[in-house]
Amino acid sequence: MYITTTIPYVNARPHLGHALELVQGDVLARHHRRRGEPVRFQTGTDDNSLKNVLAAEAQGVPVRELVDRNAAAFEGLRRPLDLSFDSFIRTSSHPGHRAGVERIWAATRHDLYQRHYTGLYCVGCEQFYPADPCPDGHEAPLQRVSEENWFFRLSRYQDALLELIDGGRLRIEPAGRRNEVLAFVRAGLADISVSRSAVRARGWGIPVPGDPDQVVYVWWDALANYVTALQDGDYGRWWVSEGRKTHLMGKGVIRFHAVYWPAMLLSAGLPLPTEIFVHDYLTVDGRKISKSSGTAADPLALVEAYGVDAVRWWLLREVPRVGDADFTEERLAGRADEDLANGLGNLVNRVVTMVHRFLGGRVPEVPARPLAEVSEAVHEALEEFDFRRAAAAVWTIVEEANKYVEKAQPWRQSRAEQEVSLATLVHACRELAVQLEPFLPTAAARVAAAVRGDRLPPPEPLFRRLAAKVDGDRIGA
RNA sequence: GGGGCGGUAGCUCAGCCGGUUAGAGCAUCGGACUCAUAAUCCGUGGGUCGUGGGUUCAAGUCCCACCCGCCCUACCA
Numbered sequence: 001m002y003i004t005t006t007i008p009y010v011n012a013r014p015h016l017g018h019a020l021e022l023v024q025g026d027v028l029a030r031h032h033r034r035r036g037e038p039v040r041f042q043t044g045t046d047d048n049s050l051k052n053v054l055a056a057e058a059q060g061v062p063v064r065e066l067v068d069r070n071a072a073a074f075e076g077l078r079r080p081l082d083l084s085f086d087s088f089i090r091t092s093s094h095p096g097h098r099a100g101v102e103r104i105w106a107a108t109r110h111d112l113y114q115r116h117y118t119g120l121y122c123v124g125c126e127q128f129y130p131a132d133p134c135p136d137g138h139e140a141p142l143q144r145v146s147e148e149n150w151f152f153r154l155s156r157y158q159d160a161l162l163e164l165i166d167g168g169r170l171r172i173e174p175a176g177r178r179n180e181v182l183a184f185v186r187a188g189l190a191d192i193s194v195s196r197s198a199v200r201a202r203g204w205g206i207p208v209p210g211d212p213d214q215v216v217y218v219w220w221d222a223l224a225n226y227v228t229a230l231q232d233g234d235y236g237r238w239w240v241s242e243g244r245k246t247h248l249m250g251k252g253v254i255r256f257h258a259v260y261w262p263a264m265l266l267s268a269g270l271p272l273p274t275e276i277f278v279h280d281y282l283t284v285d286g287r288k289i290s291k292s293s294g295t296a297a298d299p300l301a302l303v304e305a306y307g308v309d310a311v312r313w314w315l316l317r318e319v320p321r322v323g324d325a326d327f328t329e330e331r332l333a334g335r336a337d338e339d340l341a342n343g344l345g346n347l348v349n350r351v352v353t354m355v356h357r358f359l360g361g362r363v364p365e366v367p368a369r370p371l372a373e374v375s376e377a378v379h380e381a382l383e384e385f386d387f388r389r390a391a392a393a394v395w396t397i398v399e400e401a402n403k404y405v406e407k408a409q410p411w412r413q414s415r416a417e418q419e420v421s422l423a424t425l426v427h428a429c430r431e432l433a434v435q436l437e438p439f440l441p442t443a444a445a446r447v448a449a450a451v452r453g454d455r456l457p458p459p460e461p462l463f464r465r466l467a468a469k470v471d472g473d474r475i476g477a
Numbered sequence: 478g479g480g481g482c483g484g485u486a487g488c489u490c491a492g493c494c495g496g497u498u499a500g501a502g503c504a505u506c507g508g509a510c511u512c513a514u515a516a517u518c519c520g521u522g523g524g525u526c527g528u529g530g531g532u533u534c535a536a537g538u539c540c541c542a543c544c545c546g547c548c549c550u551a552c553c554a
Contacts, residue, residue, distance in 0.1 A: 342514075
């Protein structure tokens with residue numbers, strides 16, 4: 001399985017929305033690896049966007065410097081968020097990217113033509129609009145741009161795209177998004193401009209082969225990353241032979257991935273991705289994430305304040321498959337205290353304590369029942385990209401184990417009975433550690449360490465409470 | 478303007494092809510227990526299922542209109 005996230009442009013540091021997509025991809029990657037499937041999980045940054053240039057100008061720093069600094073911040077999310085991506089591509093520095101874009105350009109050359117174009121261009125959207133108010137509400141006024149651009153015959157691929165999506169060869173989830181794409185394609189596809197004048201791009205980006213006055217449209221450039229990042233044998237392995245190629249993305253960029261990108265590949269005669277999963281957006285304190293969200297939307301600051309487990313758990317356990325979700329530090333802490341401290345942490349702690357008190361720390365041998373139902377429920381949920389349902393399925397182990405303690409009441413049992421009940425509970429905790437790994441790798445490792453071996457280490461709390469921290473010490477503005 | 482998605486208990490949400498008294502978690506309240514991070518377990522209360530029509534023996538669950546939020550798309554004079 002080849003899993004990709006979108007590559008964000010790096011005009012600013014990463015925010016919580018980026019973390020959501022990365023964590024979702026990470027869960028999929030870890031889950032499928034654990035099932036023994038070969039997995040390549042890839043992310044990266046779109047360095048070539050004109051927005052990066054403008055941001056650098058606004059800050060008065062060289063583009064290269066801004067791009068390098070912010071790209072490093074994205075890549076730097078790996079450790080604090082426990083991400084397991086196998087490769088990180090930067091479109092401005094990956095050794096094969098530019099050559100790859102040029103190859104795709106050449107392969108689609110039969111569908112490219114030059115046309116004089118005059119239109120209103122929104123720099124914020126990197127897109128042309130027919131009338132002045134930019135629908136996204138970017139402040140900069142639309143620029144009247146008149147130039148000779150390269151166009152791609154997107155219109156030729158309408159039927160092929162419909163067949164591809166309607167026939168299910170390109171799966172788009174959730175279903176509502178698939179319908180949205182189908183409606184867009186059925187409405188008719190116009191050819192799209194796929195180059196910009198190099199002058200307008202401030203010389204930033206990849207020059208059009210044979211036409212140095214133009215640079216390749218940043219979307220064309222960025223989309224190509226999914227294949228250009230695959231060097232040498234990797235391309236054959238992960239793009240040609242691999243049966244499952246999954247793109248993760250936010251709802252704002254579905255058209256580029258579900259329409260432009262497959263059309264580019266069709267034109268170039270290259271294999272297509274097989275799945276697209278579209279997530280919705282996060283708001284913070286009821287507002288769109290923006291600069292003013294400050295550290296409350298900064299994944300790094302959140303991890304430092306609350307820990308990686310709490311942050312990942314909120315993203316996975318609380319964000320619905322469909323619909324925007326609102327993040328607050330209160331919700332993060334509430335979920336962490338309820339589930340991690342009171343639920344999981346307390347369970348492990350009470351089990352370990354009882355093993356010490358009643359059995360001298362020794363774990364008795366008992367036949368272990370595998371918890372296949374949980375594993376299956378997790379898998380089914382993840383096949384639908386329902387991370388919340390998958391996380392809930394893992395949690396049934398915590399709930400069942402806590403109920404089991406109340407029912408068995410080991411403190412009232414004979415030694416023989418205690419051996420059975422506590423062995424069962426230790427087994428449940430071990431299984432929990434296994435099932436939890438894709439979601440909370442750090443927490444899973446700590447649980448595993450607490451219940452490993454014949455002799456358990458002395459009990460100690462696995463998770464501290466966070467709610468008090470929120471009251472007195474909100475990190476947000 | 479066209480299309481799509483949401484609007485279900487205080488909060489976050491489940492409710493597939495229509496069918497017994499509409500569910501879960503959190504919060505509230507009551508009880509139990511003591512192994513545990515005042516944790517856990519059991520139980521209670523609480524809902525005009527956005528509004529109004531319609532189809533049906535039967536609708537949260539299908540159809541129509543409208544209201545609210547969001548998304549996509551186009552902006553006919």
